[in-house]
Amino acid sequence: MNIADVYTLLRPQVAEIEQEIQSNLTSRIRRVQEVGEYIFQSGGKRLRPLLVMLTSKLFAGDEQRAVRIGGVVEYIHTATLLHDDVIDEASLRRGRHSANYHFGNETVILVGDYLYSKAFQVLVADGDPRVQKTLSDVTTLMSEGEVFQLVKSFDFSVSLEDYFDIIEHKTAILIAACARCGGYTNADIDEDHAKTLWDFGYNIGMAFQLIDDILDYMGDTSRLGKSVGTDLKEGKMTIPVIKLRDMATEAEKSRIKSLIEQQQIPAEDDLAFVIKLMQRYDIRTHSLEVAHSFLHKARESIDRLPASEYRDALHVVADYVIDRQL
């Protein structure tokens, strides 16, 4: 089974989630709908809803609820992307102009708020306090974590621990919540299983963000849908730079430090210098090792759950997280 097979396995459900996403976009204000359509038509892999559906299927959950919650998590994810793009002044997202470039920051902030509210509206209608608690806890932690990331921007001395804290809150806990909430679509799932699903999601989430951060230096723009070196520009200390910092000579370190701290767009040759150093120290391999260690934990979690084609599919998703663009 590969990732395409997983999407094939769940084709009707994925189509239903897509319809759920579209139908909740209907707004009496045309501009809101336009922005919504612009964002959601730009694609995205719908990885989070897919995870909800897979863990729901694994525990024979209520499919309609999984569709609904799938839509909710994609809304929450998209709301965070919209606000991030405003914050990062991003002009590219998924290979085309970001919504803020197109519609202006003001509208995009508000449509982000709209998607958050819509998400909670649907959760209220769904009526499961476990899902409501999981997702309201996670969104609270996510916004706190984003502030922490801002606080740590342009700070060359960020510890690996702080970095893990940042990516945990930025990415891993929402994916963890997806895996757990899929389980909750079975009203009788026991909390041990729910916890195992969370752990699985958490660990693939960590691996996912690590890979993202590696690709930011080592991917290519056309496949990435955004520019290489964005994190350097934004003064974000991610796994490749942290690894590089810990291996480089004092002279090299001092130049990288000034690039991180300068709060402006690095020159072409500065970026080239960093990327060349990363090649010299084989930062790709060192960073990938970290991602693999999280993935290993994810696989251990999932193997404690009952065997089925859906469990196999979760393994495929785990592999895909690492292999997607490397």
Next chain:
Amino acid sequence: MNIADVYTLLRPQVAEIEQEIQSNLTSRIRRVQEVGEYIFQSGGKRLRPLLVMLTSKLFAGDEQRAVRIGGVVEYIHTATLLHDDVIDEASLRRGRHSANYHFGNETVILVGDYLYSKAFQVLVADGDPRVQKTLSDVTTLMSEGEVFQLVKSFDFSVSLEDYFDIIEHKTAILIAACARCGGYTNADIDEDHAKTLWDFGYNIGMAFQLIDDILDYMGDTSRLGKSVGTDLKEGKMTIPVIKLRDMATEAEKSRIKSLIEQQQIPAEDDLAFVIKLMQRYDIRTHSLEVAHSFLHKARESIDRLPASEYRDALHVVADYVIDRQL
């Protein structure tokens, strides 16, 4: 009874709400807490929580729940203020530097998200689906309405109907929700009463925003806590300008039109020109009439509810909405 007496009547409850607001600000991320404290220490009248408490008392509701929901509505209100200030690039709020001026737009967007999420977290813990539905519906409508306001900015031809639509969504429905949710702290309140509370809140909310919009041209900066003429600068067509447009000569109209449409800060003498015209046409009186008509409806609603000192207090709040700074 005057507004001070109302605050005295509910002194212990208002203190508890204040403590609720503070205690939920505790965040593992120091910056989040700092921003939170900065905003909530800048005061504000806590009108929305007060309303929740009054309507709760009127129906002998659960006081602890009213405290909790009071905190929630203040969080939602503050989140919208934070995002509005970023959007309007405001530098003053409640008489001092706005949070975005102080901490930067990025942090403020995220702390707004944090407050929204916290609000829903508390609502999930509170567990009343009627309150959850009311407030998630309202926040969704509010963000849509804000987009509509943006769409209609710099548009001199805005109808009175569109203006009412804007202030309804921007202000009235949250205040309506406060009044209704206070009622819901009594588990057995019937829906007719809940509807009456909504109508009361809605109408004082409409009056409240009308007064705000009148004060924007006719208040004084020191008591207002923000500059006079902000709405003109932002190209917002509010009641005084709409009334003026409908009474002015063609020549006057054409100058006002260009001021609204120019998308830049009006010169001192342009603002003086508009304010002088407003005096000449007695726009204050014409605009106040509209506010009074909403207030009249509010009073009619509240008189359908059982008499008590809390009902008297609601009348005082209604009066206060109009009299506060005129």
